Each structure stands twice: as structure tokens, then as C-alpha cells.
Amino acid sequence: MKNRIAATIWKIKAILCVLVGHSRICTSWFGYRYCGRCGDLLGDSLASQDMGLPTAVIVEHSACAICGENKKQLTWKDKLFAPKVG
Ligand SMILES: [Zn+2]
Numbered sequence: 001m002k003n004r005i006a007a008t009i010w011k012i013k014a015i016l017c018v019l020v021g022h023s024r025i026c027t028s029w030f031g032y033r034y035c036g037r038c039g040d041l042l043g044d045s046l047a048s049q050d051m052g053l054p055t056a057v058i059v060e061h062s063a064c065a066i067c068g069e070n071k072k073q074l075t076w077k078d079k080l081f082a083p084k085v086g
């Protein structure tokens with residue numbers, strides 16, 4: 001039952017990303033950047049193929065000035081079903 005709910009929530013998140021685009025709130029892992037909402041790979045900064053990075057808010061960067069600035073630009077499209085930042 002719990003898994004079913006989790007799967008449904010994941011589906012809602014994925015559909016939301018299709019409709020309004022991936023959240024600018026994201027997580028990063030060794031240079032890779034993932035959507036904070038659906039978990040899709042958004043960019044690879046090591047291969048400098050991450051166009052979205054300048055406007056991204058990385059969840060782990062709680063003390064980062066760039067992410068702090070970007071946080072001000074977030075809209076409901078970024079925040080809905082995404083992890084809380086700041
Ligand atoms: Zn997404």
C-alpha cells in the first residue's frame with residue numbers, strides 16, 4: 001500500500017515536470033545534477049553540458065551565494081513537490 005502511494009506520488013511529480021518543466025531546485029552528485037522533483041538527470045557539469053546550472057538551486061548548497069541568489073527567482077513551478085531549500 002505504501003509503495004503504491006509512493007509510486008503514485010512519483011508519477012504526479014514526473015507528469016508535473018513534463019507539464020511545467022523540471023524544477024530549478026535540484027540535487028547534485030559528483031558533478032551530475034538531478035531534478036529535485038522527479039530525479040531526472042539534468043546536466044553534467046564535468047562535461048560542461050549543464051546549461052541550467054547558472055539558474056539552479058542545489059539542495060546541498062545551503063551556504064552558497066549563487067544558489068542563494070537563484071532561490072529568489074524560484075516560482076511555484078520550481079517549488080511544487082520539490083525539496084525545501086533554505
Ligand atoms: Zn523533473
Ligand SMILES: [Zn+2]
Nearest residue numbers: 058061064067
Ligand atoms: Zn550553489
